[in-house]
Amino acid sequence: xxxxxxxxxxxxxxxxxxxxxxxxxxxxxxxxxxxxxxxxxxxxxxxxxxxxxxxxxxxxxxxxxxxxxxxxxxxxxxxxxxxxxxxxxxxxxxxxxxxxxxxxxxxxxxxxxxxxxxxxxxxxxxxxxxxxxxxxxxxxxxxxxxxxxxxxxxxxxxxxxxxxxxxxxxxxxxxxxxxxxxxxxxxxxxxxxxxxxxxxxxxxxxxxxxxxxxxxxxxxxxxxxxxxxxxxxxxxxxxxxxxxxxxxxxxxxxxxxxxxxxxxxxxxxxxxxxxxxxxxxxxxxxxxxxxxxxxxxxxxxxxxxxxxxxxxxxxxxxxxxxxxxxxxxxxxxxxxxxxxxxxxxxxxxxxxxxxxxxxxxxxxxxxxxxxxxxxxxxxxxxxxxxxxxxxxxxxxxxxxxxxxxxxxxxxxxxxxxxxxxxxxxxxxxxxxxxxxxxxxxxxxxxxxxxxxxxxxxxxxxxxxxxxxxxxxxxxxxxxxxxxxxxxxxxxxxx
Numbered sequence: 171x172x173x174x175x176x177x178x179x180x181x182x183x184x185x186x187x188x189x190x191x192x193x194x195x196x197x198x199x200x201x202x203x204x205x206x207x208x209x210x211x212x213x214x215x216x217x218x219x220x221x222x223x224x225x226x227x228x229x230x231x232x233x234x235x236x237x238x239x240x241x242x243x244x245x246x247x248x249x250x251x252x253x254x255x256x257x258x259x260x261x262x263x264x265x266x267x268x269x270x271x272x273x274x275x276x277x278x279x280x281x282x283x284x285x286x287x288x289x290x291x292x293x294x295x296x297x298x299x300x301x302x303x304x305x306x307x308x309x310x311x312x313x314x315x316x317x318x319x320x321x322x323x324x325x326x327x328x329x330x331x332x333x334x335x336x337x338x339x340x341x342x343x344x345x346x347x348x349x350x351x352x353x354x355x356x357x358x359x360x361x362x363x364x365x366x367x368x369x370x371x372x373x374x375x376x377x378x379x380x381x382x383x384x385x386x387x388x389x390x391x392x393x394x395x396x397x398x399x400x401x402x403x404x405x406x407x408x409x410x411x412x413x414x415x416x417x418x419x420x421x422x423x424x425x426x427x428x429x430x431x432x433x434x435x436x437x438x439x440x441x442x443x444x445x446x447x448x449x450x451x452x453x454x455x456x457x458x459x460x461x462x463x464x465x466x467x468x469x470x471x472x473x474x475x476x477x478x479x480x481x482x483x484x485x486x487x488x489x490x491x492x493x494x495x496x497x498x499x500x501x502x503x504x505x506x507x508x509x510x511x512x513x514x515x516x517x518x519x520x521x522x523x524x525x526x527x528x529x530x531x532x533x534x535x536x537x538x539x540x541x542x543x544x545x546x547x548x549x550x551x552x553x554x555x556x557x558x559x560x561x562x563x564x565x566x567x568x569x570x571x572x573x574x575x576x577x578x579x580x581x582x583x584x585x586x587x588x589x590x591x592x593x594x595x596x597x598x599x600x601x602x603x604x605x606x607x608x609x610x611x612x613x614x615x616x617x618x619x620x621x622x623x624x625x626x627x628x629x630x631x632x633x634x635x636x637x638x639x640x641x642x643x644x645x646x647x648x649x650x651x652x653x654x655x656x657x658x659x660x661x662x663x664x
Contacts, residue, residue, distance in 0.1 A: 218256035234333035239305040252289040303335035377402035381409040382427030398443030400642035452476035491636035501532035519560035529567035555627035627651035
């Protein structure tokens with residue numbers, strides 16, 4: 171083998187090497203240009219100036235609903251979409267009215283107007299909008315509106331933005347030391363607390379709305395007299411009027427405010443046609459162990475949606491007629507000792523925002539083994555013509571009331587059992603068929619046409635206190651009364 175021929179094959183000539191180097195350089199430059207073109211096409215969209223390349227919006231109207239004046243609203247969102255293949259340049263975004271009640275920012279940047287906002291093909295931007303309305307003397311909500319204007323390639327598009335401003339009376343840490351009336355003229359917003367002091371009476375008139383800010387509470391050391399009527403319920407609720415989800419108002423969320431506390435020295439309280447809801451603690455009745463005076467009477471009221479109990483009474487004299495107690499993370503009704511009469515009441519639990527850990531009706535200090543304890547009064551209680559039912563869990567925390575002064579008569583219970591000396595003429599484990607749809611956030615404890623609670627009550631328990639239900643309907647209008655808080659009415663034919 172020619173060694174020189176071998177070396178020539180392994181080591182090309184200078185001219186050959188030069189040729190290879192130029193060829194490689196050409197290939198590398200071609201690849202660089204190719205990948206550079208791809209990179210540029212990924213980063214820099216091809217923009218269009220065609221008037222047909224319009225925008226799309228997540229809604230054509232951004233509505234804040236009813237909002238309180240003199241307070242900045244929660245933030246609303248508006249998505250702006252470019253469904254075109256090519257990018258667009260929005261030459262102007264602004265509110266049409268220079269003195270608008272609305273403010274906005276684009277993708278987190280605040281301003282009164284924006285120019286040359288780019289949206290690449292098949293992409294979007296997010297706009298946040300807020301509203302502030304100055305107070306005036308109007309008693310009814312007043313509408314404010316404006317148009318958020320977008321100009322793209324010479325084409326103007328608008329999104330309507332609206333709100334209804336409602337004036338409210340603000341109560342900051344108010345102590346009621348002499349008699350006070352809250353009227354239905356305009357809503358009240360309670361900040362911190364509203365305290366009714368010993369010797370004073372707080373009267374809440376029919377149709378009044380008392381709304382509580384986060385962590386605010388009502389404390390009653392004197393007397394609370396909240397009496398509405400079937401056409402004008404009294405509202406005790408949180409002050410959030412907006413939605414937590416598109417179709418779910420904050421009003422359905424428990425924990426919006428603390429709740430109501432009736433102190434040991436308070437007597438003669440009355441809640442009638444009251445809708446109290448969305449609390450942390452519900453209605454708490456502190457121990458007084460004085461059964462010679464009525465602590466609280468509840469009539470035709472709906473207390474619901476609490477992060478703990480809806481009503482918790484300790485060693486007090488508390489009666490309820492035609493009331494609905496529902497939705498609680500703990501017991502719906504918790505009673506310890508004392509004297510109680512619950513007639514035509516619904517106790518139901520379809521609480522949605524947490525696990526249910528206690529029975530719907532929890533009774534304490536009522537069994538015979540406590541008989542030797544004379545320091546606090548044993549429970550005397552009757553539950554008549556009622557319903558105790560829930561999504562899960564037991565209806566009552568004890569199944570054996572033998573020897574106690576606790577009686578359930580004509581009660582529909584979610585439990586298998588049998589009648590005895592304490593459970594009398596009860597209906598066992600038959601679904602009352604409420605209209606409630608838990609997963610749809612719909613809570614309605616009226617009875618469906620097929621309900622076994624219809625006509626199953628005892629007429630002798632229907633006293634003047636509970637003759638009419640929350641809808642103003644006569645319980646004896648079709649003979650034997652229905653069980654629970656609501657009189658059955660047939661749905662419309664359609």
